[in-house]
Amino acid sequence: MANNTWETLAAYGSETGTIEIQECRNKEGKEKYRRVITYMEDNHKKKEEAGSLEEVFKSLEGQDWLLYFPLYVNPKVKKILGARLLQQPFKTHAAYETWLQYCFQEEETNIVKLAGAVAASSKTVVLTGAGMSTESNLPDFRSKAGWWQKIDPKSIAVPEAVENNYSVFADFYGERIKALESTAPHAGHFILAEWEKSSLIHSVATQNVDGLHRKAGSRNVYELHGALDKVKCHRCGTETEIDNFLQKKPCASCSGRLRPGVVLFGEFLPEDAWNGALKNIEEADLVIVIGTSLEVYPVNQLPRMTDGRTIYVNAETESEHGSFDLLVKGKAKEVLEKVEVVLRNMSFY
Numbered sequence: 001m002a003n004n005t006w007e008t009l010a011a012y013g014s015e016t017g018t019i020e021i022q023e024c025r026n027k028e029g030k031e032k033y034r035r036v037i038t039y040m041e042d043n044h045k046k047k048e049e050a051g052s053l054e055e056v057f058k059s060l061e062g063q064d065w066l067l068y069f070p071l072y073v074n075p076k077v078k079k080i081l082g083a084r085l086l087q088q089p090f091k092t093h094a095a096y097e098t099w100l101q102y103c104f105q106e107e108e109t110n111i112v113k114l115a116g117a118v119a120a121s122s123k124t125v126v127l128t129g130a131g132m133s134t135e136s137n138l139p140d141f142r143s144k145a146g147w148w149q150k151i152d153p154k155s156i157a158v159p160e161a162v163e164n165n166y167s168v169f170a171d172f173y174g175e176r177i178k179a180l181e182s183t184a185p186h187a188g189h190f191i192l193a194e195w196e197k198s199s200l201i202h203s204v205a206t207q208n209v210d211g212l213h214r215k216a217g218s219r220n221v222y223e224l225h226g227a228l229d230k231v232k233c234h235r236c237g238t239e240t241e242i243d244n245f246l247q248k249k250p251c252a253s254c255s256g257r258l259r260p261g262v263v264l265f266g267e268f269l270p271e272d273a274w275n276g277a278l279k280n281i282e283e284a285d286l287v288i289v290i291g292t293s294l295e296v297y298p299v300n301q302l303p304r305m306t307d308g309r310t311i312y313v314n315a316e317t318e319s320e321h322g323s324f325d326l327l328v329k330g331k332a333k334e335v336l337e338k339v340e341v342v343l344r345n346m347s348f349y
């Protein structure tokens with residue numbers, strides 16, 4: 001910027017006129033700032049000198065963010081304005097969302113919108129799938145490295161497999177149970193547990209049977225497809241130790257075959273978990289769906305059971321998820337970590 005020329009840092013407007021924030025550097029390299037207000041009715045300009053950037057942005061306080069629509073934000077001040085924007089009580093308001101677009105890059109905007117939705121909502125339920133656990137090194141089912149790329153689920157994840165294919169069934173679920181011993185929740189699981197503690201979210205409904213949400217400290221967890229760390233008899237339902245299943249021992253009560261307490265295709269979901277998840281999703285004003293292809297009934301019906309806003313966070317955000325209010329393409333752990341940073345920045349803690 002040449003000396004003594006005024007450069008516009010930001011411009012925003014409303015029905016009554018526009019405000020330009022300008023910066024000028026004198027020969028000694030010292031900056032000075034001014035606000036140039038142009039009144040719509042007579043094009044009259046009013047210039048107010050200001051000593052610092054902080055002072056010159058003073059006009060953007062509180063409600064002002066919603067009165068003015070941004071017209072231009074110089075990349076030099078995106079961070080400063082963005083940080084000030086995050087200090088405001090988040091509103092899902094058109095003017096606000098426009099400011100987000102001007103202050104943040106596209107990918108960041110979605111993160112900030114997700115953070116704002118969490119901050120602004122009074123009851124949030126998070127619905128997770130296997131994509132929530134792949135960053136804990138557990139394969140999902142339907143993406144390239146998923147279980148069902150190698151094994152036909154109809155040959156193994158069905159009650160008939162317990163009766164007619166028990167050895168392969170027991171090996172498959174035994175392998176998945178043993179894998180849990182060297183698996184831990186990742187930062188995303190811990191963030192959701194923290195948000196529950198800080199009442200930023202109400203509960204987690206999960207299709208995952210790995211128990212990682214519980215292990216991370218989430219207390220309101222609806223395990224819709226059961227859990228691998230519970231073993232019972234397929235015939236009489238008597239619960240027993242995991243080791244008895246791993247050693248393929250018969251049920252001590254009726255000599256029936258043992259199996260993990262997970263929901264196999266064609267079986268009913270645990271009633272308490274389903275009813276709890278459904279009731280809270282119906283009452284929620286925000287449902288965040290993370291890391292699931294939403295291919296499996298009836299869980300894939302849950303996101304449409306809420307009148308609240310719905311946000312889909314997934315590594316692949318296909319067009320068929322267009323019914324969501326916001327699609328955030330990204331990996332569960334990474335997205336949750338970025339949202340956590342924004343929420344802390346918004347001083348919602």
Ligand code: APR
Nearest residue numbers: 129130131134140141142207291292293294314315331332
């Ligand atoms: N972050 C975000 N999304 C991810 C990640 C990640 N780190 N890793 C994978 N994904 C996405 C995949 O792109 C895929 O869209 O998560 C989704 C996982 O989908 P599925 O593999 O179908 O798993 P899920 O939806 O949980 O399956 C539901 O099917 O077989 C049954 O009982 C099983 O509970 C499971 C149910």
Ligand code: ZN
Nearest residue numbers: 233236251254
């Ligand atoms: Zn039994």
